[in-house]
Amino acid sequence: MLLRHTPKEITERSALTINPAKTCQPIGAMYAALGIHGCLPHSHGSQGCCAYHRSALTRHYKEPVMAATSSFTEGASVFGGQANLVQAIDNIFTIYEPEVIAVHTTCLSETIGDDIPQITRKAEADGKIPEGKYVIHVNTPSYVGTHVTGFANMTKAMVDYFAESTGHKIDQINIVPGYVEPSDMEEIKRIAAMMGVRVVMFPDTSKVLNRPQTGKYEMFPEGGVTVEALKTTGDSLATIGLGRLASGPAAQALDTKCNVPCEILDLPIGFKATDRFVDTLRKTLGITVPDIINNERGQLLDIITDMHQYFYGKKVALAGDPDHLIAMTEFLVSIDMWPIHIVTGTSGKKFESRIREITKDSPYPINVKAPGDMFLLHQWIKNEPVDLLMGNTYMKYIARDEDIPLIRMGFPILDRIGHSYFPIVGYRGGMRLLEKILDAILDRQDRDAPEESFELVM
Ligand code: SF4
Secondary structure: OOOOOOOOOOOOOOOOOOOEOOOOHHHHHHHHHOOEOOEEEEEEOOHHHHHHHHHHHHHHHOOOOOOEEOOOOHHHHHHOOHHHHHHHHHHHHHHOOOOEEEEEEOHHHHHHOOOHHHHHHHHHHOOOOOOOOEEEEEOOOOOOOOHHHHHHHHHHHHHHHHOOOOOOOOOOEEEEOOOOOHHHHHHHHHHHHHOOOOEEEOOOOOOOOOOOOOOOOOOOOOOOEOHHHHHHHHHOOEEEEEOHHHHHHHHHHHHHHHOOOEEEEOOOOOHHHHHHHHHHHHHHHOOOOOHHHHHHHHHHHHHHHHHHHHHOOOEEEEEEOHHHHHHHHHHHHHOOOEEEEEEEOOOOHHHHHHHHHHOOOOOOOOEEEOOOEHHHHHHHHHHOOOOEEEEOHHHHHHHHHHOOOEEEOOOOOOOOOOOOOOOOOHHHHHHHHHHHHHHHHHHHHHHHOOHHHOOOOO
């Protein structure tokens, strides 16, 4: 196997990443842009970057992801990409007729130093942007940040470009859902709807990247937040940002720009974080939690009670995005499992301290690193083995080498299907996660059980 030579001895590395626990910034920007209705993401750089970003999203969501590119060649690389982008804007509005073009940069155009607002103004002056259509932009140099940063930046750009404050409040709240699956966005909206809360969610990739098979291709599916709805976010009563890294910048920008107060919460993964989300909705709007939500909460609690004996004391290694890892670590600790090795490829000063706070009662030493890589995670596992791995598809190499069950979670998941249709957030998402965890633990127990203890009933 590829990783079987990973050494147990850990040596200090400062300028080398091996098996990164991240992907590049524009992927997150592209994903967020797809959450605007009628938007065509545009990659301002060479074709190779755009092809990679599209294929990463297509492989994860199993849906054709469309994006345009400025198609840099040698000329643009030397003299800048203004002519390419102006031409691209003209072509895109003429041929594909999107409502919005969401431009993100790449390492190449960032290194050249292309000024996207200036180029956009030139396109506008040349009459290339039709009346009522929009070009928005975000800078996404991939030598800083990750796909999470790209998502956060593009989501903030939606505020910068569209949010307006008319002075008349609207009885609605904004939810920035974080870098989660379309199914998770759907579930967050379902919870809000059950509580009778009117919501503007941005971005919103539900019904875009988990749409039904109709036999008909639609370049711009029915999902996504509309520009009209984005404009009203400045008049909303409040904003809830789910996930500090992915949603914090947009929620805070809306507060600064339009005086919409914001609350930044963890992703509502697991019992406690979902409680906090539901409670924030309740307090913000002065409403009561309906029975239907209390029932789902009770069901999750019942499953935890039934399964707890199998979870108790199991050690877990996790890799992924900070917002997911914080919520997931808290969930695991709440069911008496012990996350002991936790790594993310995304930098964040508060991440390590938050993980240490959540795991402070652990009987084991905790290894946590941000940014770190999966090579380091593998080394930690060699030194202190675990019962379960949770992370994206790239974790399967460690799972195979160390013979440890893996639960796929986060981005990208390239070798399984269904994650974009079933949520992991909310009480119901919690139930699904628990079922996955229990199946993994008991499948392994069955596989390894001697005949005399091979149980039919658990
Ligand atoms: S890291 Fe930079 S050069 Fe590589 S695919 Fe991403 S944007 Fe393109």
